[in-house]
Amino acid sequence: MTIAVYRRLWCNGEDDEGRCGNWHGTAEFNGETAAELRRTARLDGWVRRHRNGRLIDLCPEHAAQS
Numbered sequence: 001m002t003i004a005v006y007r008r009l010w011c012n013g014e015d016d017e018g019r020c021g022n023w024h025g026t027a028e029f030n031g032e033t034a035a036e037l038r039r040t041a042r043l044d045g046w047v048r049r050h051r052n053g054r055l056i057d058l059c060p061e062h063a064a065q066s
Helices: 034-043
Strands: 007-010 023-027 047-051 056-057
Touching: 007 034, 023 034, 034 047
Parallel strands: none
Antiparallel strands: 007 023, 047 056
16 A cells, blocks of 8 residues: 655635635655745745735745736
């Protein structure tokens, strides 16, 4: 039996309904940490920003709006 690990980094931006469904993910990388996932997301245009005193992740669409 094998186990596949799926990790997703969700965008903290807001769409018309007040949330964003965009995500960046990798599959079957059991050793990949959250920091590594964020690093690959940044290569794809994701950014990290501070909002209300906490660090958030934004997809390229919402990064351009911030």
